[in-house]
Amino acid sequence: MTNSIDSNRYRLDCAGKILDLSTPAIMGVVNLTPDSFFDGGVYGSTGNEAQLERALESAMAMVHAGAEIIDVGGESTRPGADPVSTEEEIRRTVPFIELLRKRSGVLISIDTYKAEVANKALLAGANIVNDISGFSFDPAMPEVCARHQSGVVLMHTPARPDSLRWSQETGAKDEEVMSRVTSFLRRSVELATSYGIESIVLDPGLGFGKSVEENYRLLARLDELHELGWPVLAGLSRKSFLGQAIRRPGEDAPPPSERLFATISANTIALMNGADILRVHDVKAAVEARAIVLATRRASE
Template sequence: MMKQNLGDQSRYRLNCAGAMLDLSARPAIMGIVNLTPDSFFDGGSYGSAGEAVQLERALESAMAMARAGAEIIDVGGESTRPGSAPVSAEEEIRRTIPFIELLRRQSDVLISIDTWKSEVAAKALRAGVNIVNDISGFSFDPKMPGVCARHHCGVVLMHTPAKPDALRWSYNTSAETEEVMNRVTTFLSRSIAIAREHGIESIIVDPGLGFGKTVEENYRLLARLDELHKLGCPVLAGISRKSFLGQAIRRTGEETPPPSERLLATISANTIALMNGADILRVHDVDAAIQARAVVLATRRASD
């Protein structure tokens, strides 16, 4: 079983806007709450397009995730699926901030905001968020590093080659010729350098599985996830119900299974990610991820 060499343990104990996230003993589970009408799996779960977010239903879901054992709740107000239409910062704020304020009043669970917009991040941090989950790795909004630094929050820096509306589903080809691990580590190294130039130390990296990669490239990253620890930061894996899983389980002559039929594949992939060194799993199905983590940790203890 692969197990990352933690090296400097302090890099796995993160101060996230005054709350500690300790990844040195075991991986953490990040539960997803998408307050969007169009996310690929759970879009519309808490209100359709044009409707106000149904706060109580979203809160019930988040609290259930926290009770199940999720250490982080990741809140999103804009879909990042390939080809998704962008929304304004004002609309993201309208969707997310009332919910964040309500969740913070009800729970001490760590909260992350899934946004690449500094204006949204600033309001979310003032509302009680601990972590900014930036799919652009600080490459879309030059003001984002300064906002994160001022609030002393944790950051997730993800690799993506373009904004979501410019990405397209791609299963067979890639516009990039450089080997995918080199591409991802070069990008993330730049992101980390920007963060540290601004005095940000609580850094998590995410290879961006499903974002502008071919199916083969996604599985190559999953197999080599532990190599990302060379960057000196904890590693997040966001695999939950993504399309490259559907491609693997598709039966010959049949359509690719939709996200609703990818839970078993997700559990398998999450288990592989943990065995290959993931420090955080970002998931829709917290109970399943908790059980996968328990089995991996039990196996790890038995093999020590």
């Protein structure tokens, strides 16, 4: 349960706010979308005052439960999701970010792979850009992040969300998954640092274009990603491959609403295997899992 990362990189300057990763951080998810796999439509997507207030209440509850980061999304990135326009994504997210920034000093992350959305969100008060493409979809994204001196989360994905499907197949068969992910993220880091970006977090993209077995292999070897020299984020919350593991023989995998206990178990394993950030829908459960892992870590030192 040790972390090999250089201790100087536990404190990331994210557009003027410090993300302190001397202990793992919890990132709470607020999806302002009608079609996200777990909480789609909970807060609506039209941006009217009542819906914004409901989303704000949820975000503040996450902060009070212990979330250090709120991750705001305006487009579903689940496999097979239809893309939305840049304008619609801005309309869904920017008013909420402005409102949250007025109410709270919490770190805010914008979950987008579009540079224009990221720019508007950072101007509205966001601190981190969570790019599922690892800077591979929009060539303008590195410059935007560098100009705002934002933090960045660089994730591995083999394709755009609308091209991904729930499948056991992953395409490449001759290359081991950890090697594929590490090579991809190394290129993303090289691109980011070439623009002078200094606050970087890496995400292996659990659930994105990997087989069930590959996801568990990545989870088991999560700490190896620290060899790239940066903190690591694990996004496991209620994902399909968790459902496959807890599926009863002869039955379908349980839906996302029934994957909380599996998520808690997976989050605990991720923390024990070196995760520096957990991206979750259920903040209180993640905070308590973190407390147990940290207590165990202290007792073993």
